[in-house]
Amino acid sequence: xxxxxxxxxxxxxxxxxxxxxxxxxxxxxxxxxxxxxxxxxxxxxxxxxxxxxxxxxxxxxxxxxxxxxxxxxxxxxxxxxxxxxxxxxxxxxxxxxxxxxxxxxxxxxxxxxxxxxxxxxxxxxxxxxxxx
Numbered sequence: 001x002x003x004x005x006x007x008x009x010x011x012x013x014x015x016x017x018x019x020x021x022x023x024x025x026x027x028x029x030x031x032x033x034x035x036x037x038x039x040x041x042x043x044x045x046x047x048x049x050x051x052x053x054x055x056x057x058x059x060x061x062x063x064x065x066x067x068x069x070x071x072x073x074x075x076x077x078x079x080x081x082x083x084x085x086x087x088x089x090x091x092x093x094x095x096x097x098x099x100x101x102x103x104x105x106x107x108x109x110x111x112x113x114x115x116x117x118x119x120x121x122x123x124x125x126x127x128x129x130x131x132x
Contacts, residue, residue, distance in 0.1 A: 038127045055104035068103045080124045092117040
């Protein structure tokens with residue numbers, strides 16, 4: 001029987017489990033918030049991309065063009081989040097080009113894919129500096 005005056009530290013050792021350190025929880029919470037900000041920034045940038053917005057409005061990707069644009073946001077975020085190798089802007093340009101071609105039946109040759117890819121890379125670099 002443990003007396004009620006037992007300290008929290010002593011209770012921890014009796015239970016054999018230590019509670020998560022508040023710092024770890026706070027860091028995880030901050031990282032999730034930063035990830036949400038990155039996803040929102042990706043969404044905002046794509047909402048300003050005329051080529052993509054025209055494809056959505058004219059439903060060049062079919063009746064689910066808006067959903068396809070949301071999937072593109074998630075795909076870009078996932079590419080940033082899951083890639084272990086050094087990220088290359090040309091790979092991101094290819095991702096955008098293929099999405100526009102295969103999801104929206106649209107060939108964009110006005111230089112906007114390269115511009116959007118460059119802006120996305122800058123956003124990702126800023127995100128990486130914040131979370132480190």
